[in-house]
Amino acid sequence: MKKFVTLFTASYKELRYVRTITIAAMFGAIAIILGMFSINFGNYIRLSFASIPNGLISCLFGPVVGGLFSGSMDVLKxxxxxxxxxxxxxxxxxxxxxxxxxxxxxxxxxTLKRVLISKLIVMLICNVVLNTLCLSILYGKGFMVLLPARALKNLVMWPIDSMIFYSMVKALDSIGVFKIIQKPGTAGLK
Structure with missing residues (x-):
């Protein structure tokens, strides 16, 4: 339990740094651009890769910054x-x-295993159950009517999203982007 609290405390402390806000703003611009190119299948199913910057911000700055970033990007988009x-x-x-x-x-x-597990949990809890419940309330459709198509879409997208995110993280890590971003004293960005 102490590690869990420390995780949130450390993430909250990331908000003190200008570099955190600046990097989040840059990733926010990328998220908005990716969100503009989403493909909608009616009101209930949307394919988009705008979640990649959300995952990267969560990876770099933790759950507090990741949650704030994701929520603010949702409203802004x-x-x-x-x-x-x-x-x-x-x-x-x-x-x-x-x-x-x-x-x-x-x-x-x-790791690929960590990405697959996290994506599966987010897709099951957030995308399939909670988003379907919200859409059911919002549009007045039955939960069980919306569930099969949304579950199928998420099941198909799970390995695809996971591989794209994992490949993106590994590519950015191999060229040293994360080391530059996470280094607290880089070029006065702190």
Missing amino acids: YLLKPNGAFFPGLTLVTVLSGVIYGCFYYKKAI
């Missing part, structure tokens, strides 16, 4: 490109996904 009605429950689910990613990735080695 909606303001820039409204798609359907706004529902605060969906934003809270996005915050939860950022927190979950932060718990799995922050100050830990990113």
Whole structure:
């Protein structure tokens, strides 16, 4: 339990640094651009790779910053490109996904197994159950009516999203991006 509290405390302390806010803003711009190229299949199913920057921020700065980033990006993307009605429950689910990613990735080695497990948990809890519940409330459709298509989409996207995120993390790590970003004294960014 102490490690869990320390994880959140360390992540909260990341908010003190200008570099954290600056890097989050840059990744936010990338998330907005990726969100603009999402593919919608009606009101209930959307394919997008905008979650990649959310996972990277959670990996770099932890669950507190990851949750705040994910929630703020959800609201900002909606303001820039409204798609359907706004529902605060969906934003809270996005915050939860950022927190979950932060718990799995922050100050830990990113392995394919860790990515697969974290993506599976987020897809099951957040995407399949909670988002479907929010959509059911928002659009007045039955939960069980929406569930099969959303579960199938997430099941198909699980290995694809996992491989894309894992490959992105490994590529950024191999060229030294994470070392530059995480180094507290780099070029006065602290």
